[in-house]
Amino acid sequence: MSVFKRSSRDAMAGGPAVVLDANEPEIKVEHVSVRFDGKKGAAPVVALQDVSLDIRQGEFISLVGPSGCGKTTLLRTIADLQQPSSGRITVRGQTPREIRLQKKYGIVFQNPVLYDWRTVRRNVCMPMELKGVPKKTRTATVTEMLELVGLYHFGKKYPHELSGGMQQRVGIARALAIKPEILLMDEPFSALDEFTKEKLNEDLLKIWNKTNKTILFVTHNISEAVFLSDRVVVLSPHPGRVSAIVDITLPRPRGLAIKNTPEFGALVAKVRNSFEGV
Amino acid sequence: MEPNRKQDSNRLATFVWVLALILIWELGATLVAQTKRTPENVLPHLYQIVESVFSTKLVNGSQTAFQIVLANAGITLARAGIGFMLGAAIGFLLALLMNLMKTVEKIAFPYLMIIQMIPILGMAPIVLAVTKDIDKSRVIIAAILTFYPVATNTLAGFKAVPGEKLELMHVIAASKFEIYRKLLIPSCIPYFFTGLKVSAPMAITASILVDTLQGGGGLGTMLSQSLKHAMTIYVFWQIVFLSAIVGILSYHLMSVIEKLAAPHRWARKVKLDEPAQLDEPA
Incomplete structure (x- = not known):
């Protein structure tokens, strides 16, 4: 329930909109370390050690690495779900907390985290209710979002009636509904079968194309990261650190066929070879 | 299917x-x-009991056995119902308070368990002595028996909400009030109803038991009078069956209300297929 602690002050936040310099990175991660205290007497666990990273606006960036490399911790730190032990994160010139309170984040977890008592439409609608969006706009936006993720005809269904892939699409539609500046995705497709995952990968690129969001995508699947991203950040464990950043130079728009090209294979190999100490 | x-x-x-x-x-x-x-x-044979229900023989000069049972059932069940609703409301509010404030949970929970451990037959005379009124006692005892299962189940419901759902609310900057209204309270509804289903028959049993303490009417009073042969024994058998039926019905009534409150539980369980491709927006 630690989530609640700071909520009472939420209403007071807000702050002016910041106009970004085109050259200024949207998200700046500077020398961030995260340590978790070990159980009684045990050494603290270093989840992230001195991580620095700049993310440009509109960029699709993936964090890849094996379990324990701190990729999820890094995403959670940017999302203000976790505080850095040292170092600083700046998002559009503000703290992650300020950005969160302005409702500029959209988040998708590994589980769809849908509300089973709400229909698909009302699930997508939920964040807009919190934001105080007028009802007419809400209805229009829900329709727009469901069309975007290809679930327009399933709006009246309940989550448990949908397949895993469809539930995850609802989660994406919900995250996009409040028009966030930054979409945070924490292993969103890792629980899905390979075919569904590839299909959703392709669809995610189409959605990204249409919406132009900055997407921070956490995955342990190298091929998925290479297929989706502009840049792949390779993290290595014990302690979690950035061991390489690989530019994905593949042309866009990308279709699944690109996976058969030698360039794709070379980039996958390059990412794989960047891991240290695994 | x-x-x-x-x-x-x-x-x-x-x-x-x-x-x-x-x-x-x-x-x-x-x-x-x-x-x-x-x-x-x-x-007795079951047909004898059924026969006694339809018998037109006046038992106490003015009423048949079944009329006596029905008249007294009204008193007892109405009190049980009031006590049940009161207990359910208190139980829900208590769970809410315990979830909102850890100190309330720490202070209240042990006492709740102790209250629950005292047998009704031990508690009822005390309540009667304090209130000096059999009607109030019925309501209070039914409420006491109801609120504990409701409070504990509802609290369990609050605590069963997965962390990811809370984190989602956190990331989209929901206020505490919104988190309760949109997430925690809807999530705990099935747990709340589990509590209601457990306590509804208990509230009825308690109310009948409290009746037996005083001769002021009610199913319990008639039950003991019938057992003491102050009137036909079939009053006793009819009460046994009536209270069993009402107890079962009270449970099912809760299920029906739950389904009305949570229509998603009625939706079909069949998974739909992945759509073949994205609908292109018009």
């Missing part, structure tokens, strides 16, 4: 159980009829 088949087999199981119970009862009654002098005091 998988869900239908399951429902059918459930119905069949219930039917077999009821049939077996009737069979055992009748076997017992036949045995008792051959060995006892007044078999209806021990175990």
